[in-house]
Structures are given as C-alpha cells and as structure tokens.
Amino acid sequence: MRAVVTGAARGLGEGIAARLAADGGAVALIDVSAEVTATADRVRAACDGAGPVCGLVADVSDEAACDEAIARSAGLLGGIDLLVSNAGIGGPDTAVVDTDLAEFRRVLDVNLTGTFLAARAAARLMISQGAGGSIVTLGSVFGQQGVPGGAAYCASKAGVALLTHSLALELAPHRIRVNAIAPGNMATRMHWDELHSRARRSGTSFDEQVERARAGIPLGRFGTGGDVAGAVAWLASADASYVTGQVIGVNGGLLLGR
C-alpha cells in the first residue's frame, strides 16, 4: 500500500500515518508545518523501517505546492494507492455577523479547496496508473449539523461531504473509491483549542468544557487518531471494495438521539 496523508505532522493525521506504516505501507506525510519531518522520523522508527516513510512540507491550499507535493510523494513511493486528505483548520469561533471575509475564506481554502486540490492531484495519478485506488477525505460531525460560531468550519466540512459524493461517482469507472470519515470530538489540539475558546466565551474553565464535551459522547471518551486510522485501514482494504461515496461517522455515537 502506497499512501499519502495530508495534515500528518500531528493529531489524527499522525495517527493515520503511523497505522498505515505499521501495517507495512509506504507512507508520505504532507503538512504545512516543518514539524512533519520529525513526525515522519518518529513514524519510521516506530515501525522499524518496514516501508519507506517520508515527510514533505506543503500548504494543501496552494495549487502548485499541493500538486508538487503529491507528485513528489508518488515519485518517492513508486506510485499512489491511497490518499487521505486530512489537513484542516478550525474556524474562528465567531458569529457570522462578526466574521471577517478573510477568516471565512481561509477555512474554506484549507478544508475544502485543499481537499479538492489533493484529491484532484491523486486522482489524476491513480487514473494514469490504471490500477484503481482509494481516497479518504475528512469531514466532521460539524459537516452534518451546523453550530453557532462554526459557520465557516461547518460549511467547509459539508462541502467536503458532497465533494466526496461527486468524486465517488466520477472515479467509480476507474475503480477508485472515495469515502469520507466524519470524526466527532477527538483528543487533538484542534478540539482542545475549540474548548479553550468555548471556555473563554462562556466564562467557564477549560476543564469544565472538557468534562461537558466528554459527558455528551455516548461511548464516554474522546476519539483518537487510532480510532480514525482503523476506519481508514478498513476503507483502504479489500474488505471495503464495495464501499464508495459514504460518509462514515467515527464519533462515539455523538449525533445519536438528536
């Protein structure tokens, strides 16, 4: 399995890359942060150098940089069988009436346009290889339901879900399956930043917000990179060869009963 994971310097992306490498895959980690090189070193060391693991710095919202990083990844890995378009940023946590256009655009640029650019580059390569493939995008529970203060993020992730549907239909004749994973409340910096912001806004403590968020998850715990990685590994496997165009919740039951 030759896999490219974007947004892999930390968080869910690091967990996904680590699992794919541990399963024997050749993995390219792409991130806008230079930390991605150290992450790739960690992932390589943890899996005892089974397949090649490399780290590349690129901003997925920059067309030329994203195209170049995906092409370089495929060159280093000898091709590409799986793209996990995971890079994303949280929103400004402001009401629409208080949100700057530049902030709104930045969230759409990274989360939605970045996914379009990465998927387009990977799909072009997979089509030219002629051997099928798999693309996994990262949506969110906030792409399935709007929340106050999250308009840009929610719009970007809802966009990712329907981008995924369109891609699945267009790429099915090439035996390229395209699915989205929609995580819930995950134990990563992105979610902690959101809870810090919520605490500031409501005059409560961060610990109180953590406990409230945790208590709202039916399975009673925050999700991890490993939880998402398990779904990615399944989606990329032959066991999921009849699965395309789906948005799969990995959320501990978060939206049940609403």
Ligand SMILES: NC(=O)c1ccc[n+]([C@@H]2O[C@H](COP(=O)([O-])OP(=O)(O)OC[C@H]3O[C@@H](n4cnc5c(N)ncnc54)[C@H](O)[C@@H]3O)[C@@H](O)[C@H]2O)c1
């Ligand atoms: N954490 C959650 O609760 C949660 C919930 C639902 C969905 N998600 C989604 O899962 C994905 C991973 O989130 P996370 O929690 O690991 O976040 P995170 O902030 O911990 O990590 C995101 C990574 O993406 C990278 N990145 C940001 N902008 C980039 C760009 N322009 N180009 C390349 N890399 C870029 C960051 O440098 C970082 O390494 C995101 O798409 C996020 O929206 C997260």
